[in-house]
Amino acid sequence: MSWLRSARRTMGETVDVELADGVIAQVVPASAAGAITAAGVGPGDVDLSGHVLMASFVEPHAHLDKALTASLVPNLTGDLLGAVAAMDTLRPMTTRADIIARAEAALRIHLAFGTTHIRTHVNVLTGVGLEGLEALIEVRERWRGVVDLQLAALVNDTSGPLLRAALRLGADVAGGCPHMEDDPDRAVAACLDAAGEAGVPIDLHTDETLDPAALSLVTMADLVSRTGFPHPVTASHCVSLSMQPVDRQEEIAEQVAAAGIAVVALPQTNLFLQGRGHPVATPRGLTAVAPLLRAGATVAAGGDNLRDPFHLVGRGDALEVAALMVIAGHLDPARALYTVTEAPRAALGLPAVDLSPGAPADLVAIPGADALDALGAAGVARTVWRDGRIVAHTVVHSELAVPPTVLGGPGPARSLASVSSGPKA
Incomplete structure (x- = not known):
């Protein structure tokens, strides 16, 4: 006590x-x-x-298998495809030990800033297999009870065997990027099928593009509602929602809320990657936060990438994310803090604090x-x-310089004053 x-x-x-x-x-x-x-x-x-x-803070969307690689390989175009190409270049030189070391370094950064729970997406790719997931399973078990991890298998072919293999191996969440597959609607359905068979939640990178024609979020909401999918569903990014007319935003937001889908906004990475083809009135690349909240949807916010080709900087601090939800998402501070505390707890199925x-x-x-x-x-x-x-x-x-007037007269400062911050036991 x-x-x-x-x-x-x-x-x-x-x-x-x-x-x-x-x-x-x-x-x-x-x-x-x-x-x-x-x-x-x-x-x-x-x-x-x-x-x-x-x-304590909850990070609802990280990529610990990519963390802290920005200095190792450049993103030559600065956009999403450039980041993917950069990681493809680095992958043959990356060992299991590298993934573990960088993931644990990132965990220490997050923990020092107050994050105790993280959902991290882990690449499970055709031609690469399960090595990254195996590494993160080791990290998950080692850190359990200090920083708890949920591992989402991020596959590039949701209809292939790798997603089911990853879930059998020990991934906690089914994931993928439907908008980057040939048939996004089929990809959403395939991921839901695999998640339903395994009895696990689903968390998809959804419509991470400014193309207004990309709306697999609507497919997800429709399928979840029609099938009665019984496990938690999360849609991350949802960038193209912000490019819809206002009435369409409202309509989709209501569908998402009715389906019980949580949306994760990722301001840091999306502000960095999106909008490079729009030199005038550059879109922010952030999902339609206000309509989603008005509709009653759960809206959490995450840091996404930490100093890797998808986001070159970042502190691993949830307060940095919350500040961007104030600046770019136009939330009041209390609501912004909610997006990094209680909202991600709800999205990840954690008890409220x-x-x-x-x-x-x-x-x-x-x-x-x-x-x-x-x-x-x-x-x-x-x-x-x-x-x-x-x-x-x-x-x-x-240690700060003391103004001359405090020392008794004009002239240069002649002393330093010590200032410490931190609670006292």
Whole structure:
């Protein structure tokens, strides 16, 4: 049992939070300083004064098998096909050990920033086979209980045998890119069939193009509704939805919501890859977030690629994604934070986390007066809890020049002031 003292909720209220047996035991108004002293501070207690406490982040769409490869191979055209070609060039030189090492390095980055659950798509390609999936299964088992992974088998031929082989091997989710196959509608149906046989969710890269004619999202919604597909369904990207007329956007959004399909927006990668053929009034390449939300669909947001040919930069920080949902998606900050916390939990079938008794103690504390302050600054100083135990702790120490007037007169600064940020145990 331990207490998180004087933590701020996202709306600014200050509370004390008791953790016990991996869950939140109670949440009470913050004690006065004297009361805390009188009660005593236990060995596991943490002073979160000046910190916002919220649910840990969930990454609903990553590519850990590609992570941290941007410096190894260039994307010569800067677009989606250029990124695919770059990875094709790198693949013969990539070993299982390389995939594991880079995936684990990416996991450490995500964890330090507060992410405790990740769905990662893993290439399972004709002519390549299951090696990447085997590597990520090893990583999944090693990190279980710290950062939990869901592995989506990303196949390039959903009607072929590889998807079923990947699901038999241990992939958690059926995946693919229907819009890049010869018959997108047939590809969606084939993936649903394989997922239904295996009894697993489906998560498809859907309409990752600005071509308004590409609308396999409609096929997915129709098939899911007509067949009563019983497992969770996620459509990632859905870029072409943003290119439809407003009334068509609304119509499709309502179909998606009625089918219970969760949509994952991926602002970083889509802003980087999309729109290069539109030098005037360049589209943002982000799905139609507002119509989907108005229709009642679950809209999560993810980082997608981390410093690879599909997205050359990125911090692996969910707050960077949330900030882009404010900037590019025009969401208010509270809703943007929801897209990286509760919405992806719903999409991935994870239990909800909020500051209430009985909720899993999967939490992150970030310096800030409230959620907007924490989101705006997005500093690296954070503490992360998984099942009530600290799994990451970052403290930042800065030394800043003191203004001359503080030192007693004009002239150059003659001293440095130390500033540290991070909770105190």
